[in-house]
Amino acid sequence: MKKVTAFAPATVANVSCGFDILGFAIDELGDKVSIMSNDSGRLEVKSISGDGGKLPMEADKNTCSVAIQAMLSHLGSDQGFDIVLEKGLPLGSGMGSSAASAAAALVAANELLGAPYSKEELVPFAMEAEKIACGAGHADNVAPSLMGGFVLIRDYYPLDLVKLPVPAGLHCTLLHPHLELKTSDSRSVLRKEISLKDSTVQSGNIAGLISGLFLGDFQLISRSLRDVIAEPSRALLIPGFYELREEIRSIGALGSGISGSGPTIFVLAPDKEIAIMAGKAAEDVFEKIGLEVDVYISEVNNKGAYLLEDQI
Amino acid sequence: MKKVTAFAPATVANVSCGFDILGFAIDELGDKVSIMSNDSGRLEVKSISGDGGKLPMEADKNTCSVAIQAMLSHLGSDQGFDIVLEKGLPLGSGMGSSAASAAAALVAANELLGAPYSKEELVPFAMEAEKIACGAGHADNVAPSLMGGFVLIRDYYPLDLVKLPVPAGLHCTLLHPHLELKTSDSRSVLRKEISLKDSTVQSGNIAGLISGLFLGDFQLISRSLRDVIAEPSRALLIPGFYELREEIRSIGALGSGISGSGPTIFVLAPDKEIAIMAGKAAEDVFEKIGLEVDVYISEVNNKGAYLLEDQI
Structure with missing residues (x-):
């Protein structure tokens, strides 16, 4: 059975004067998610490491599975996946921990499905996970974690993302x-x-x-x-x-x-x-x-x- | 006696979501100001046309002379000038009428003085004229009228202007x-x-x-x-x-x-x-x-x- 692993980086949202509309991604620090297709037709979170036992394993509460479920629903697929999450990010620190888990899960699952979506197109699915994790489906962590660089969230209705240049050396x-x-x-x-x-x-x-x-x-x-x-x-x-x-x-x-x-x-x-x-x-x-x-x-x-x- | 004439364009300030921080200049429509050195050591507004007699001729009330006086004070000069203003812009229309007069006057007088200032450096002098004309020394008309294009006024204390690109065809x-x-x-x-x-x-x-x-x-x-x-x-x-x-x-x-x-x-x-x-x-x-x-x-x-x- 094919296994795919993806990494998604930590992010900074609310970039000073960019309160609620701007985020950017950093290098190295982030979460890894491995995905394997299964035959159960369900999303099953098999293990989570690096979270001190704090994150939920239930598929309707975990940000990885919630994000993947949103993608599968959009795609009209009933594929099942086993999910393994390795947290590299501290929880509740303000570095986009829940966003990185959702982003990595989506990139891995998208690959196993034949990459039907671009990374920008994955953002709305990751926002569904943010609703579960934070109570609000904000995009200022998930968009830069998926897309990299500085991302402007100009609007939500409809979602309007603008990737901005990153000056050399920053x-x-x-x-x-x-x-x-x-x-x-x-x-x-x-x-x-x-x-x-x-x-x-x-x-x-x-x-x-x-x-x-x-x-x-x-x-x-x-x-x-x-x-x-x-x-x-x-x-x-x-x-x-x-x-x-x-x-x-x-x-x-x-x-x-x-x-x-x-x-x-x-x-x-x-x-x-x-x-x-x-x-x-x-x-x-x-x-x-x-x-x-x-x-x-x-x-x-x-x-x-x-x-x-x-x-x- | 050398005479110099300058043109300054109409401008749009408060560009929608750029309320109070953004302005841009348009072509053709604008004011002309002619300046000649005189020996009186005073600024004298000799004539104003196109205003229906509404604009003041007094040197401490006219935006042309007030702007030039601010420049002369900064320069430490007591040069006198005769000023002729030809209004091409309707008054009180929201097209930056007072700003265009001040900008044209400054560009002409600056030339007669040997061009000690760049157009961006003239902006604070034009803002002094805006104080007289509008009660507030705002820069969102005078900066684009002098500098052209779209100008962001990021801050006033100190003045921080950013000239933005103009997309072709706009x-x-x-x-x-x-x-x-x-x-x-x-x-x-x-x-x-x-x-x-x-x-x-x-x-x-x-x-x-x-x-x-x-x-x-x-x-x-x-x-x-x-x-x-x-x-x-x-x-x-x-x-x-x-x-x-x-x-x-x-x-x-x-x-x-x-x-x-x-x-x-x-x-x-x-x-x-x-x-x-x-x-x-x-x-x-x-x-x-x-x-x-x-x-x-x-x-x-x-x-x-x-x-x-x-x-x-």
């Missing part, structure tokens, strides 16, 4: 402080009404960030990485956030923000050296306040989820 | 219905608080519009030309607005919006033929409701204000 440092932050808390602190002025400032910044990505203009990207809408509320939930923000700008990083709904913080840097320095700065800041932090350094991943060659 | 139809609309009324109908959801929708659309300009993707531009913040309030002040909006999309135009604070409506079109059809559609719509309308058809002007060659 690096990301992900900083995961060991503190628990519930997505529901991160969402509840958001203001529901904002001033016209703040909305205009945010528009100027997202327009600047998009322009900076197209122009490869790191300074414009840096000036634009300011979030006046979500960050002022959410940053209060992450001790050391503002001190770190100043530190990383002083060493030449382009800017920082909260990854997803946190607590992970992302830093964008113009080269690997500064990305490494940002990681060290974060270790210093969090050590002072008694928090451990995991540091991941990566280029922005422009290819998204992919099949692992030795398994094909 | 045309604009300006529709000026003969009705009076005070800028103060247009501003007072704006909501001061907006929902987080509307702000996010607007962010997605401006990000899509900017991407569409860089990619030369007319369909993406079209999908993005939706303003959920200012237009729902302001459109009520312009009879026929929504009927026209549907009409012009049905004939293949990319979208429409209120130019500046109105009443002029701009239409973006993928070619000249559709731009002309949009003009005819507007004549039909406004005829039904008993309003005359002036129609101007133009490419997007990518060069901005310029010196008239026969005068140099």
Whole structure:
């Protein structure tokens, strides 16, 4: 029986001024999913590793099987699959953990089915899994995890995705402080009404960030990485956030923000050296306040989820 | 005595989802300003034509002289100039009339002074004139009138301008219905608080519009030309607005919006033929409701204000 394994990367959603509309993928860190056809006509999650036993095995609750089921329903297929999930991503960290599992599962299952869908076409199926995992079928993690690079979610009705260019050299440092932050808390602190002025400032910044990505203009990207809408509320939930923000700008990083709904913080840097320095700065800041932090350094991943060659 | 004449074009500010941060210049329609050095050490507005006698001649109230005075102060010069303004733009129409006068005056005076400033560097001086004319030193008309093309005003503190690409073939139809609309009324109908959801929708659309300009993707531009913040309030002040909006999309135009604070409506079109059809559609719509309308058809002007060659 043929087995196919796919990898899907971690992602940063809510990219500062790109709150709720922009995400990007990083390299290396991510989830692996192996899929085999079975004869039961059912989706069966056979094993999950790396999750500390926290993820559900039931096919109607696991993001891998829910995503595949959405694809099979669309295709009108009753194919059964065995699913093996290897988590490489921490849960609930704000790095798109549920999205990576769904994306990897879809890429592997799509391959076994003869690749009827492009990776962009897989996004709506992964969004069904996000509904189960997060309560909302948002695309800002699943789209970049599948498609790679920076992906703009211009609209949901209908879904309108725009893949944006990744300037050469752009690096990301992900900083995961060991503190628990519930997505529901991160969402509840958001203001529901904002001033016209703040909305205009945010528009100027997202327009600047998009322009900076197209122009490869790191300074414009840096000036634009300011979030006046979500960050002022959410940053209060992450001790050391503002001190770190100043530190990383002083060493030449382009800017920082909260990854997803946190607590992970992302830093964008113009080269690997500064990305490494940002990681060290974060270790210093969090050590002072008694928090451990995991540091991941990566280029922005422009290819998204992919099949692992030795398994094909 | 040397005389220099410059032309500066009409402009569209508040480009739909680019409310308060984006403007673009059009061809042909605009103002001419002639400047001659004098020995009085003063700025003297010698004549104004085409304004129906409505514009002030006093040097501290006229946008030409106020803009030039700001430049001279920055330069530390006490040079005097005679100024002749030929208005080619209707006043109070939402086509950047005051901005065009200031921009033309600055380009002409800058030339007589030996061109110490680039056109982008002239923008802050023109903003001083906008303070006099509109009560606020906004840049979304003066920057495109000087620099041409689409200009993003990412921020004001400090001023951060980004010139964006103009896709080949892009045309604009300006529709000026003969009705009076005070800028103060247009501003007072704006909501001061907006929902987080509307702000996010607007962010997605401006990000899509900017991407569409860089990619030369007319369909993406079209999908993005939706303003959920200012237009729902302001459109009520312009009879026929929504009927026209549907009409012009049905004939293949990319979208429409209120130019500046109105009443002029701009239409973006993928070619000249559709731009002309949009003009005819507007004549039909406004005829039904008993309003005359002036129609101007133009490419997007990518060069901005310029010196008239026969005068140099």
